Amino acid sequence: MEIDKPVQIELDTIYGWMQSHVISRHPWDIQSLEKVVKPSSKLSAQQHLSIYRRSYFSRLRECMLVQFPALSYALGRDLFIQFTDIYLAQYPSQSYTLADLGQHFEHFLEENRPDKYQEQKEWWVDFMIQLANFEFQVNIKFDEIADENYHLVKDISIKDDHLNVLPICELYAHDFPISIFYKEAINDKSPEQPLPQKSYSALIRRNYRLGIFELQPLQYHFLKVLKETNSVKESLSRLCSEFDLDQNELMATWSIWKEAWIEEGFFIKK
Amino acid sequence: MKNNKEHIQNLPNLGLGVGLRGEHFNHILEHRPKVDWFEIISENFMDSGGRPRYVLDQIAEQYPVVMHGVSMSIGSTDPLNFDYLKKLKQLAIDTKAKWISDHLCWTGINHINSHDLLPVPLNEESLAHISKRINTVQDFLEQPLVIENPSTYLTFQDSTIAEWDFLTYLTEETGCGLLLDVNNVYVSAFNNEFDPVEYIENIPHDRVVQMHLAGHQNQGDYIIDTHDGPVIDEVWKLFHLAWKRTGGTSALLEWDGNIPEFEVCHEEILKAKQFMDTLVFEEVKNDRKQENSRLVSNPIDFMVNPVSKEFEITYGDR
Ligand SMILES: [Fe+2]
Numbered sequence: 213m214e215i216d217k218p219v220q221i222e223l224d225t226i227y228g229w230m231q232s233h234v235i236s237r238h239p240w241d242i243q244s245l246e247k248v249v250k251p252s253s254k255l256s257a258q259q260h261l262s263i264y265r266r267s268y269f270s271r272l273r274e275c276m277l278v279q280f281p282a283l284s285y286a287l288g289r290d291l292f293i294q295f296t297d298i299y300l301a302q303y304p305s306q307s308y309t310l311a312d313l314g315q316h317f318e319h320f321l322e323e324n325r326p327d328k329y330q331e332q333k334e335w336w337v338d339f340m341i342q343l344a345n346f347e348f349q350v351n352i353k354f355d356e357i358a359d360e361n362y363h364l365v366k367d368i369s370i371k372d373d374h375l376n377v378l379p380i381c382e383l384y385a386h387d388f389p390i391s392i393f394y395k396e397a398i399n400d401k402s403p404e405q406p407l408p409q410k411s412y413s414a415l416i417r418r419n420y421r422l423g424i425f426e427l428q429p430l431q432y433h434f435l436k437v438l439k440e441t442n443s444v445k446e447s448l449s450r451l452c453s454e455f456d457l458d459q460n461e462l463m464a465t466w467s468i469w470k471e472a473w474i475e476e477g478f479f480i481k482k
Numbered sequence: 483m484k485n486n487k488e489h490i491q492n493l494p495n496l497g498l499g500v501g502l503r504g505e506h507f508n509h510i511l512e513h514r515p516k517v518d519w520f521e522i523i524s525e526n527f528m529d530s531g532g533r534p535r536y537v538l539d540q541i542a543e544q545y546p547v548v549m550h551g552v553s554m555s556i557g558s559t560d561p562l563n564f565d566y567l568k569k570l571k572q573l574a575i576d577t578k579a580k581w582i583s584d585h586l587c588w589t590g591i592n593h594i595n596s597h598d599l600l601p602v603p604l605n606e607e608s609l610a611h612i613s614k615r616i617n618t619v620q621d622f623l624e625q626p627l628v629i630e631n632p633s634t635y636l637t638f639q640d641s642t643i644a645e646w647d648f649l650t651y652l653t654e655e656t657g658c659g660l661l662l663d664v665n666n667v668y669v670s671a672f673n674n675e676f677d678p679v680e681y682i683e684n685i686p687h688d689r690v691v692q693m694h695l696a697g698h699q700n701q702g703d704y705i706i707d708t709h710d711g712p713v714i715d716e717v718w719k720l721f722h723l724a725w726k727r728t729g730g731t732s733a734l735l736e737w738d739g740n741i742p743e744f745e746v747c748h749e750e751i752l753k754a755k756q757f758m759d760t761l762v763f764e765e766v767k768n769d770r771k772q773e774n775s776r777l778v779s780n781p782i783d784f785m786v787n788p789v790s791k792e793f794e795i796t797y798g799d800r
Contacts, residue, residue, distance in 0.1 A: 223611060224559040226603055226640065227591045235596055250637040252675050254703040260636035260673075263704060268596055275597075305595045308553035308566045309525045313597075357531025420533035 234264045237301045272300055272313065279314040279351055282397035283343050286405060298324070311355065318344040335408050339388045346390050353380050353415055354422055362480040364418070368471050372444035375470075376482045380417035383427075383436055385410070391424050418477055425478070430455065431469060442482070486626035486657025493581060493659065493691050496546050496732040498751045503737075506744040507537045517545060517748060521734050522577070524551040528569040542577040548692070548732070549579040550661075553595065556615050556629070557588035557602040564622070571623050581691060583628035583661045586612070586649065603638040604648045613655035620656065628691050630661035633669040633698075633707035645670070646684040653689040660685060662728075663694035664721045665736075669707045672700075678720055687727045695721060695751065696736040710739030712750055718757045725758045 229248060249257035276296045277284050284292035303316045321341050327334045358379045365375060384391065389406050391413035396403035412432035414425040427435070430451065437447040448466060452459050473479060497518030502510075504526075509515070520541055527538050541547065551570065555563075574582055587599035602608050620626050629652060631645060643651070649660055662685065671678035697711030713721075713735070721733075735751035 223603065223608055224591060226638065227559055227588060227600075230600065231591055231594065231596065234598070234600070235594070246639075248639055250639055250641075252637070252673070257636070259703075263635040263673075263706070264598060264600065267706075268598055271597060305590075305597060306593050307595060308563060309529060310597055311529065355530050355532035355534065360536070417532070420536050 230261070230264075233261055234268050235300070235304055237297060269297065269300070272296070272305070275310050275313050276317070280317065280344065280347050282394045283340060283347055285397045286340060286343060286393070295321070295324075311351070314344075314348050314351070318348060335387075336405065339390075339405065339408075342386050342388060342390050343393065346384065346386070346394060349382060349384075350394075350415060350422065353382060353417055356380065356417075358417065360417075360420060364477050365474050365479040365481055366477075368474050370474070370481070372470075374482050375444055375479045376442060377435065377439055378416050378418055378478065378480055380415075381435070381439065381478075382415045383432055383439070384413050384415065385432060386413070387411075391415075392426065395424060416478065423476075425476075430465075434466075434469075486620060487653075487689075490626050490628075490657065490659035490689055490691060494732075495730055496548070496580065498754055499548070499732060499734040500744075500747050500751060501550075501734060501736050501738070502538070502541065503741055504534065505741045506747075507533070509744040510541060511537065513744075514544065515744065515748060519546040519548060519580075519732065519734075521548045521550050524549045524570055524573060524582070525553050527577075528566075528573045538577065547577045547579050548734075549574055549577070549582045550630075551582065551584040552597075552599065553589055554584040554619070555587070555589040555595075556584060556619065556627075557586065557600075557608065557612050558591055559588075559611070560591050560593060562615060562618060567619060567622050574623070574625075581628050581659065582623060582625065583630055583659075583692065585630045585632045586645075586652075587632045599632040601632070601634040601636060601638070604641040604643040604645060606642070609643065609648060609651055609655070613652060616652065616656040616658050620658065626656075626658050628659040628661050630663050630694065631666050631670070633663070633666040633673075633705075635673050635704065637674045644676070644681075644684075646681045650684070650686050653686050658689075659691040660689045661692045661694060662690045662724055662731075663696070664724055665694065665696040665698060665713065665717050666707060668717050668720055669698055669705045672705045679723065682720055682724050682727065687729075690724070690728045690731050693721065693724060693728075693731055693733045694736055695733060695754065708739050709736045711737075713753070718753075719761060721754065722757045722761050730758065 226248060229244070245257040245261065249260055251257045252260065273293050273296050276299075277289075277292070280292070287295065299317055299320045303320060305313055307313070318341055321344055325337045325341070327337055360379075362379070387408055387410060389409055389411040391411065393403050393406055410429070412427040412429055414427055414432075414435060416423050416425065433454070434447050434451050437450050438444065441447060444466075448462060451457060452462055499519040499521055500517050502520045502522045522538060527535055530538075538547075549570070553566065554570075570582065573579070585599045586602060588602060589598065589600060590596045602612065616627055616629070629649065631649065652658060653660060662682075664682075667678045667681050670676075671681060695713045695717065696707065696709045697713055699706045699708045699710070733751065733754050735747060737747045737750070741747070
């Protein structure tokens with residue numbers, strides 16, 4: 213950069229210069245520093261600027277740690293921070309809110325997976341990516357705009373056609389027990405990294421609070437159809453035909469599910 | 483502009499307030515503490531459809547609320563974000579906010595947000611640029627903006643105007659109000675080697691709407707504005723001076739790192755009462771120094787929801 217004092221530097225030139233020094237991962241052109249920033253009696257120009265640079269990385273790392281507590285536990289803090297620093301360089305925040313900071317992290321991990329050029333993919337990488345996705349979903353659902361004005365069903369004798377699921381009820385099918393791992397990690401139970409195993413879960417929000425249900429495969433498929441059709445009857449009959457189930461047995465199973473789910477405040481009145 | 487000036491000068495002194503933080507939601511809802519007012523971080527609530535907004539709506543019904551933002555980026559050369567401003571305006575209507583503040587800073591250019599309050603070169607060019615933008619924002623929001631002095635860590639070679647004069651000119655050009663962060667004056671004065679008393683003596687006292695107080699960390703050669711502890715005596719002295727010069731304004735404690743129980747935060751700001759008219763120190767509280775290279779200015783605790791702490795209902799297998 214050509215900087216000749218005392219000609220005043222355009223504002224956006226200074227900003228562009230400073231921004232690149234604050235957010236870039238690599239050392240800068242130190243020559244021009246003192247032409248832009250005044251040294252003080254205690255600190256050089258570079259030391260003054262470094263305060264911003266250190267704060268930038270510390271602040272956004274902390275933020276990512278808050279948004280991905282289970283993933284950072286799974287990867288280990290140091291590795292997580294290494295990934296975070298590269299992520300911030302590739303996807304610097306473009307949002308006015310820090311709530312969006314981790315929004316591309318899953319995609320970034322997918323793009324930069326360490327087994328990218330290997331024929332045989334490593335399953336632990338898939339675990340981390342699915343965990344990243346789930347964890348960010350949790351962040352989104354917590355603060356998403358959704359109807360919270362509903363009547364929770366408390367009476368187990370309610371007719372099936374009056375039942376509906378909560379407005380926020382997200383269903384997940386994972387190749388690992390992601391939600392169990394997540395719950396244990398955030399509750400400081402130090403879970404071990406799990407082996408591949410299909411798992412199904414529901415993330416719900418009730419009265420502004422989040423909850424996670426572990427589901428059986430059939431329950432997952434039932435709820436999926438129920439969300440789509442808003443009809444218990446339709447969902448049961450589709451389940452029956454798709455999984456070739458005995459109708460009487462399914463009805464008996466449904467009455468157990470229904471009672472348990474109503475007890476847990478899973479349904480709202482239509 | 484004349485209207486803005488009058489508007490600013492007629493804003494009420496709300497008393498001693500506390501910054502609303504997620505950590506205190508339950509305490510506030512349960513105990514309804516006797517707090518004069520709350521300051522909210524605008525960005526934490528403008529998109530919220532979850533519990534933060536639900537809690538805020540209840541608080542706004544019972545307490546006066548003031549909005550404090552960190553992402554307007556009034557000093558930037560990027561275009562103003564009118565999508566953001568629209569949400570800001572709506573939140574102010576919804577919460578009946580007494581005023582809206584943000585910082586004399588830029589947060590990024592080329593659409594990048596550093597999420598930091600970066601310093602502005604203080605000269606004729608930036609003064610004209612920022613005055614114009616404040617006027618645009620004020621026209622859009624249909625109310626004057628309140629501008630806070632950020633804590634700064636460097637001085638530009640191109641700065642030709644003292645910050646107190648710069649703020650004075652801004653108020654003259656736009657009719658905006660000032661949020662005087664007394665701790666930031668102390669921090670910036672230390673880091674950039676100017677006299678904090680001269681600063682406070684020279685700002686336009688009739689435009690100060692609100693004051694901020696906070697704790698910081700002294701690293702020896704520089705100070706980081708960490709908002710993570712009690713206010714030190716030197717800052718209380720500056721507060722006392724600012725109180726005398728302004729005749730008293732709304733005052734608020736910012737506590738964002740190592741956030742203690744609500745009552746501890748509240749008591750810290752109530753100490754301001756003993757420094758309004760006289761300077762009485764019960765115990766000497768000087769600069770705190772912490773050996774920690776991870777110190778963050780403008781810490782993020784108040785800008786991200788620690789969602790993992792918000793699970794009330796988690797279930798086992800079924
Ligand atoms: Fe402040």
